[in-house]
Amino acid sequence: MYQRIMVAVDGSETAGRGLKEAINLAKDQKARLAIVHVIDLVVVYGVGQFPGAYIGATRELARDVVEHARKTAQAAGIEPEIQSPEIVTAGYHVAETITEVAHDWKADLLVIGTHGRRGVSRLLIGSVAERVVRLSPCPLLLVRGA
Numbered sequence: 001m002y003q004r005i006m007v008a009v010d011g012s013e014t015a016g017r018g019l020k021e022a023i024n025l026a027k028d029q030k031a032r033l034a035i036v037h038v039i040d041l042v043v044v045y046g047v048g049q050f051p052g053a054y055i056g057a058t059r060e061l062a063r064d065v066v067e068h069a070r071k072t073a074q075a076a077g078i079e080p081e082i083q084s085p086e087i088v089t090a091g092y093h094v095a096e097t098i099t100e101v102a103h104d105w106k107a108d109l110l111v112i113g114t115h116g117r118r119g120v121s122r123l124l125i126g127s128v129a130e131r132v133v134r135l136s137p138c139p140l141l142l143v144r145g146a
Helices: 013-029 052-075 094-105 119-125 128-135
Strands: 004-008 032-036 081-083 109-114 140-144
Touching: 004 013, 004 094, 013 032, 013 052, 013 109, 013 140, 032 052, 032 094, 081 094, 094 109, 094 128, 109 128, 128 140
Parallel strands: 004 032, 004 109, 032 081, 109 140
Antiparallel strands: none
């Protein structure tokens, strides 16, 4: 049924649950798996105001997240493709980047973990998953956190 499954990871436990579900689906469906991790350089500093140490640390963290996800997939017998774009334009949200990458890769299923926040915490923190739901170019599987 699914031939191209993409999973978004960010190093959180919830994203790890989504990764495991995507791996299981890819194995079951004999599908290709792509892992996407968006490096958001705009989150703290404005464009052009990044100290070198911040950029280096952010990219290193991204490499660690992606490498852990890759090794998890490989241990399950899946060789994933890696997508790790950087956001450097103020006002461009992680969810838009995830859905754009899913569209460009022609994913037929997008898997993403969600914390399931409600009320004030959702309002203050926001939800990447909620925005992905609105923008996804393909069917979406939301995996709830513990």
